[in-house]
Amino acid sequence: MALKIAAKNGDAEAKYIIARNLKYCFSASLDDTALQKKLNEIASYSDTASSTGSLIEKFNYCNKITQSERSQFFSYLADAANSCSVAALEYFAAITPEFYIKYQGFNSLTRDKYIHKRDAFIEQKVSFVKQAGLHGNELALKNLSYSYHSQQLTQNSLANSYALNKVIAQFTDNGDTYNRHTKFEQRQYLKLTxxxxxxxxxxxxxWISTIRANGAYYPSKY
Structure with a gap:
C-alpha cells in the first residue's frame, strides 16, 4: 500500500518497484485451476520438486493481483522511465517488441494495427534508451551504439555509432570495455567521410557534455 501511495504521489522508484513486481507476476497462475494445470504439465520433469516449489511460491505471492492489475506493468514502467529513473530506463531497454506485444495481448490484432503498436513501442523504447544513455548508463550507450551499427537505427548511423563508441571508451573504467570500443571506434573512423x-x-x-552535466556514470556488468 505504501508503494502505491508513493507511486501515486509521483515517486519514480516506487513506480519502478511496482512495475518489477507486476512483471514477476506476469507468468503466475491466476487461480487454483490454472496452477494445477501447470503442476500437471511439469510432473514428468526431472527437477519436479524445484519447479513445483517455484510455481507455488510465485502463485502465493501473486494470487491477489488480478490480470487487470498485472497488465499495468508497462504503464508503471513507462511512468518511472519518463521521470528519469535510470533503473527503469535500463529495464525498459531490455524489453523486446515481441514480449511487449504478447504482454499487452496484441497478437490477435490485424497486421496493420500490429505493426503500428510494435513500431510505436520501438520508438518509445529508443527514446528511453537515449535518456538512459544521457544519464550515463553504459549498457544503454552500448545498446544504442549497436543499434546504429546494425542499421536498426538508420539516421546518420555510422557517425552516431562511432561517437557512442568514443563516449563509452572515454568514460568506462573497465579495461575490456575500453579496448573493445576503442577498436570499434578505430575501424569506423576509417570509413567516415x-x-x-x-x-x-x-x-x-x-553526449559528453550532457552526461557530465547529469553528474553520473553507471558501468555495465556486461
Missing amino acids: AEELDSANEIYEH
Whole structure:
C-alpha cells in the first residue's frame, strides 16, 4: 500500500518497484485451476520438486493481483522511465517488441494495427534508451551504439555509432570495455567521410557534455 501511495504521489522508484513486481507476476497462475494445470504439465520433469516449489511460491505471492492489475506493468514502467529513473530506463531497454506485444495481448490484432503498436513501442523504447544513455548508463550507450551499427537505427548511423563508441571508451573504467570500443571506434573512423566525421564529433561533444552535466556514470556488468 505504501508503494502505491508513493507511486501515486509521483515517486519514480516506487513506480519502478511496482512495475518489477507486476512483471514477476506476469507468468503466475491466476487461480487454483490454472496452477494445477501447470503442476500437471511439469510432473514428468526431472527437477519436479524445484519447479513445483517455484510455481507455488510465485502463485502465493501473486494470487491477489488480478490480470487487470498485472497488465499495468508497462504503464508503471513507462511512468518511472519518463521521470528519469535510470533503473527503469535500463529495464525498459531490455524489453523486446515481441514480449511487449504478447504482454499487452496484441497478437490477435490485424497486421496493420500490429505493426503500428510494435513500431510505436520501438520508438518509445529508443527514446528511453537515449535518456538512459544521457544519464550515463553504459549498457544503454552500448545498446544504442549497436543499434546504429546494425542499421536498426538508420539516421546518420555510422557517425552516431562511432561517437557512442568514443563516449563509452572515454568514460568506462573497465579495461575490456575500453579496448573493445576503442577498436570499434578505430575501424569506423576509417570509413567516415569528412562530413560524417564533423557530425560525429558534434554528436560526441553533445553526449559528453550532457552526461557530465547529469553528474553520473553507471558501468555495465556486461
